[in-house]
Amino acid sequence: MPKKIPMRQCVGCREMKEKKTLIRVVKSPEGAVSLDFKGKLPGRGAYVCPNPECLKRARKSRALERAFSAPMPDEVWAGLEEQMKEVPADAQ
Numbered sequence: 001m002p003k004k005i006p007m008r009q010c011v012g013c014r015e016m017k018e019k020k021t022l023i024r025v026v027k028s029p030e031g032a033v034s035l036d037f038k039g040k041l042p043g044r045g046a047y048v049c050p051n052p053e054c055l056k057r058a059r060k061s062r063a064l065e066r067a068f069s070a071p072m073p074d075e076v077w078a079g080l081e082e083q084m085k086e087v088p089a090d091a092q
């Protein structure tokens with residue numbers, strides 16, 4: 001029997017994709033919002049495609065703010081934008 005691949009929905013494009021291809025943003029139990037590169041941090045997670053257009057759409061629709069019921073710090077947006085630059089164009 002083949003192994004089940006975990007799927008998550010991107011908050012920008014609303015498409016279901018493989019969990020390992022998405023970038024996780026997490027809100028810790030203390031309320032701090034940060035990027036989770038390993039996918040292991042405790043707390044509420046939301047996922048974004050490694051695509052700048054997807055990030056723009058998520059920011060415009062305030063999808064991450066709604067997912068966490070909290071304002072998003074500018075550092076998190078900056079970190080996500082930096083992450084987008086590091087992803088090879090053919091991986092998007």
